[in-house]
Structure formats: C-alpha cells, structure tokens
Amino acid sequence: MPHFDGGEIAQFVTFRVADGLRREPLSDPRLAKLVEGALLHFDGERYRLHAWMIMPNHVHVLLTPRLGNHVSDIVHSWKSFTSKRANRILGKSGKFWQEDYFDRYIRNQPHFDTTLEYINQNPVKAGLCCTPQDWPFRGTATPEPPNNPGPSITPGGPRASRLQSDDVADLRKEYIRGGLKEDDAHPDPIEQFRKWFEEALAANLHEPNAMTLATVSSGGRPSARVVLLKGFDERGFVFYTNHEGRKGRELEENPYCALVFYWGELERQVRVEGRASRVSAEESDEYYRSRPRGSRLSAWASEQSRPVAGRNTLEERLRGLEDEYEGREVPRPPFWGGYRVEPEAIEFWQGRENRLHDRLLYRCSSGVGWSMERLQP
Numbered sequence: 001m002p003h004f005d006g007g008e009i010a011q012f013v014t015f016r017v018a019d020g021l022r023r024e025p026l027s028d029p030r031l032a033k034l035v036e037g038a039l040l041h042f043d044g045e046r047y048r049l050h051a052w053m054i055m056p057n058h059v060h061v062l063l064t065p066r067l068g069n070h071v072s073d074i075v076h077s078w079k080s081f082t083s084k085r086a087n088r089i090l091g092k093s094g095k096f097w098q099e100d101y102f103d104r105y106i107r108n109q110p111h112f113d114t115t116l117e118y119i120n121q122n123p124v125k126a127g128l129c130c131t132p133q134d135w136p137f138r139g140t141a142t143p144e145p146p147n148n149p150g151p152s153i154t155p156g157g158p159r160a161s162r163l164q165s166d167d168v169a170d171l172r173k174e175y176i177r178g179g180l181k182e183d184d185a186h187p188d189p190i191e192q193f194r195k196w197f198e199e200a201l202a203a204n205l206h207e208p209n210a211m212t213l214a215t216v217s218s219g220g221r222p223s224a225r226v227v228l229l230k231g232f233d234e235r236g237f238v239f240y241t242n243h244e245g246r247k248g249r250e251l252e253e254n255p256y257c258a259l260v261f262y263w264g265e266l267e268r269q270v271r272v273e274g275r276a277s278r279v280s281a282e283e284s285d286e287y288y289r290s291r292p293r294g295s296r297l298s299a300w301a302s303e304q305s306r307p308v309a310g311r312n313t314l315e316e317r318l319r320g321l322e323d324e325y326e327g328r329e330v331p332r333p334p335f336w337g338g339y340r341v342e343p344e345a346i347e348f349w350q351g352r353e354n355r356l357h358d359r360l361l362y363r364c365s366s367g368v369g370w371s372m373e374r375l376q377p
C-alpha cells in the first residue's frame, strides 16, 4: 500500500492499443501475458505495482513510481518492451499501442480504494465476466501480513490459501520472451553462457548463480541439490563445498555430473554435463579467504551431510571455533574446497510459444572442439 505522506505518489495509469488493430487483441492470452510480464518486469525496480487489469483493448495500472522515475518513461518502457513481440505474435508490423496515455495522481487512501475498485470492476462493467475474480488478466497487491517477507503481488488476484492438486496441474505459462536462433548463438558455448549469465544479472534475478548439481553414486543412484556458481571460464564451472559431504564423496567416486541453471523470469534453462575435478589448493585458498569470517568458521564446524543431535551442537561448535581462532586467521579446512565441472555438453533452452521451445545443444569432441545442433523441444 502506498504511504500518502511520503515523497512517492501513487498514480492510476491507462494506456490503449492502437486504433485500427484487430479487435480486442489483448483478449489473446499470449498478448495479455506479454503485457503482464512487462508490468511485473519493472516492479520493485522502477515502481511498486498495486494492481493491474488487462482489458481487451486497454490496460489499467495502479502503481507508485519510485523517486526519480516518471510515469511517462515507465509507460514508454512497457510499450517498447511489448510492441515488437506483440506484433510478432500477431504477424504484423506497425504501431501496437496508441501514443498517448492517461494518468491521474491518487490523493489519499479513500481515492486509492475507489480507484482499486474501479479497476477491479472494469471487466464486470464491460459485461466480460460476473466477478472480478473471473477475469484472468489482472493482479492485485495483497496486503503483507506482519513479519511475512513473502511476495506481495499475486497475478490473477489473491489465491485460495490451500493449494489443491489441480492447482498444480493448472500452473501453466505461455513463454513469450523471444527465441534463440542458431545465427544469434555464439559458436563458443562459454561465451553464449556469459551472455545469458550477464542478462540474468542485469534482470536482477534472485541468485542467478544458483544451479542444481546432480551427482551419481558408485551404485548408480543419482542425487541433486543446489550450489552456487563461483566462477566460470573456458575450463569450466566452479563451485565450493565440503569434499566429505554426500556430493563430495559421490564426485570422488564418480566425477560425471550435471548442472542446471533455471532463470524463470527469462524463460531460460542451461544444462551442463561433464566431469568434476578439484580446483587447485591455491584457487580454493583464494576463494576461502574472500568469504566472511563466519562462513569460514562454519566450514570447520559442519561435517556436511552427517546427522547431528541438534542445532545446539553446531552452534556450540561454532562458539568454540570463534574462541579458538580469536585474533587469528582462519585457515581453509583440508576437507573443503572447489570443484570445476569441465563441460562436455551444454544446452541452452529458451521457452517459446505453444511449448515449441528452442533448444541448442553444444557438444565438445576432442581435437575438433565445439559443435552445435538444434534439438526438438
């Protein structure tokens, strides 16, 4: 909810599709999702989104721009973010949006409430549905319960509190962000990864360096968990861990493993398959020294993957280590360090319309280098 006494003022914005377009283009779920994606894309960064309603020919948004961001620029970004893609979906060119837009400052809480009600009732008044909840292309900010840091924006309005099994089956999203063509892909998959990774960083994703690491025991049993990527180059992808934990032991027995990055907001996945080997002691030392002191001590305190009687035991161990190393450098434990996964195959996946996704697989053959081919989705 906005604070009406602060410097940032909530605003009600409406913008429309260009005249002369096919009737009601935004009732096409692909286009509505595209617009919704644009509204959510800049949320938190350039404004706080309170509510939105995507009507067949126009869009209503209630938002508070963050200081220094003007509504005119924000609307311009939404339009330029969507128009090319919308035209591509419609198979046309030319203007998608009307040039102008309408905006109004929200004076106080009652004005905010009536505007919210106006937005929500819009499809009902237009005879498109019986209740606002029936209209799929809308969203409202749910007031955050105290101490709940969870997400406050719920596309489609607040959900029922208990998730039914059908809800999971119904989770379905159209992928609309764009494609991955052979001609645009870098011939070197590490360079292609660098490009996508930089885009994931630029998109402000939550932990874009988080990746699922799958290992296989000597008995052929797979296991997977998330670790953080701490470096990559033409030699491979580096992460740090305890060599004596489950993944460490499995990698020592069987170095073949797989990594998966999932950057949902960008509708992208990258899969890496290869062999892991320990990085040099110097490289592990250098990274270990860069870690906060608490993390360095915890590396000593944890016998990773082994059972422990209670959290107290770990906290006591940590306190003991704090005393032991007071005023001294904390050395790297001999059982802790990095692995580098040297890739043999890297696949880039980009979500596309109608589940006809793009998949480009790079494979490395010795003496030949990398080759690339398209896989069926």
Ligand SMILES: Cc1cc2nc3c(=O)[nH]c(=O)nc-3n(C[C@H](O)[C@H](O)[C@H](O)COP(=O)(O)O)c2cc1C
Pocket: 207, 210, 223, 224, 225, 226, 227, 228, 229, 239, 240, 241, 242, 245, 246, 247, 248, 304, 305
């Ligand atoms: C976002 C995230 C990042 C993590 N990063 C690491 C990491 O870099 N290294 C690590 O050993 N464990 C990391 N973990 C914990 C692992 O997922 C896992 O619980 C732990 O390494 C024990 O795995 P294991 O028993 O299979 O060896 C991370 C977990 C999450 C959710």
